[in-house]
Amino acid sequence: MTTMLGQNQYGKAENRVVRVTRDGGTHHVKDLNVSVALSGDMDDVHLSGSNANVLPTDTTKNTVFAFAKEYGIDSAEAFGIHLARHFVTSQQPIHRARIRIEEYAWERIPVTDQDRAGHSFVRRGQETRTAEVSYDGEHWQVVSGLAGLVVLNSTDSEFHGFVKDAYTTLQETRDRILATEVNARWRFAWTGGAGQEPPRWEESYTAVRGDLLGAFAETYSLSLQQSLFAMGSRVIDGSAAAGAIDEVRLSLPNKHHFLADLAPFGLKNDNEVYLAADRPYGLIEGTVLRDGAEALIPVTD
Numbered sequence: 001m002t003t004m005l006g007q008n009q010y011g012k013a014e015n016r017v018v019r020v021t022r023d024g025g026t027h028h029v030k031d032l033n034v035s036v037a038l039s040g041d042m043d044d045v046h047l048s049g050s051n052a053n054v055l056p057t058d059t060t061k062n063t064v065f066a067f068a069k070e071y072g073i074d075s076a077e078a079f080g081i082h083l084a085r086h087f088v089t090s091q092q093p094i095h096r097a098r099i100r101i102e103e104y105a106w107e108r109i110p111v112t113d114q115d116r117a118g119h120s121f122v123r124r125g126q127e128t129r130t131a132e133v134s135y136d137g138e139h140w141q142v143v144s145g146l147a148g149l150v151v152l153n154s155t156d157s158e159f160h161g162f163v164k165d166a167y168t169t170l171q172e173t174r175d176r177i178l179a180t181e182v183n184a185r186w187r188f189a190w191t192g193g194a195g196q197e198p199p200r201w202e203e204s205y206t207a208v209r210g211d212l213l214g215a216f217a218e219t220y221s222l223s224l225q226q227s228l229f230a231m232g233s234r235v236i237d238g239s240a241a242a243g244a245i246d247e248v249r250l251s252l253p254n255k256h257h258f259l260a261d262l263a264p265f266g267l268k269n270d271n272e273v274y275l276a277a278d279r280p281y282g283l284i285e286g287t288v289l290r291d292g293a294e295a296l297i298p299v300t301d
């Protein structure tokens with residue numbers, strides 16, 4: 001043999017499950033995209049073709065839908081915990097489960113006819129919520145997140161004092177638009193140990209989203225890097241109530257807004273007209289940690 005099997009995992013990816021909960025005429029909708037990845041004693045299926053240890057990916061799909069009925073979906077994180085626990089504890093060869101979830105938010109459409117109220121929704125076109133739950137039979141790791149939350153400050157942003165070499169053309173600025181799409185993941189301190197209370201997942205999502213937005217808006221920014229650190233720090237400092245967070249990973253594309261050149265038309269551009277550039281974009285990424293915490297969120301994904 002000149003080869004050996006390395007890391008492997010399997011499961012059904014992107015199970016699109018929508019759960020409607022009826023409270024009389026008032027309905028609640030949870031809309032998830034759930035990906036299951038299982039690993040354990042899976043040498044034989046790769047090396048000899050024996051499927052004796054293989055719970056079919058089709059079964060993992062069915063479990064997602066059956067659990068949506070049986071347990072409901074209180075939060076993406078709680079649903080991921082049900083699934084991960086089930087796969088690891090019910091199948092001896094499965095040692096580890098990782099459940100990744102994206103959640104799409106729906107808002108109620110206001111309706112004046114009360115007979116028609118409570119069951120119409122419009123997809124919230126903003127961010128996607130994410131959750132990743134991992135369980136090895138002993139420890140839990142929950143990394144929650146959001147992607148695609150676009151924000152803009154129309155002032156209170158400067159960028160100057162940077163390195164200049166033979167290829168530098170960027171002008172220093174004391175007033176610019178700062179815009180980005182917030183992609184954030186945050187890891188909870190909770191590992192399921194004795195006496196540890198699980199975080200309040202729904203509340204903590206709302207709180208973290210508020211902290212990210214608040215810090216972006218309230219930081220007088222000398223660089224997107226400085227804003228990144230302020231945003232991550234506020235999440236960690238503000239996270240005590242709904243569940244302590246030890247680590248925040250942020251990926252912030254700098255959505256550049258360049259001052260439009262109006263001089264050819266004899267017009268002065270007093271920081272009023274910008275060209276919103278699509279690409280290329282600066283990509284500012286970083287991890288913010290609670291003092292002494294370990295960095296466990298993978299840097300590349």
Ligand SMILES: O=c1[nH]c(=O)c2[nH]c(=O)[nH]c2[nH]1
Binds near residue numbers: 159222223254282
């Ligand atoms: O906030 C910024 N950080 C940078 O590192 C950078 N580089 C650049 O060209 N513009 C900006 N803006």
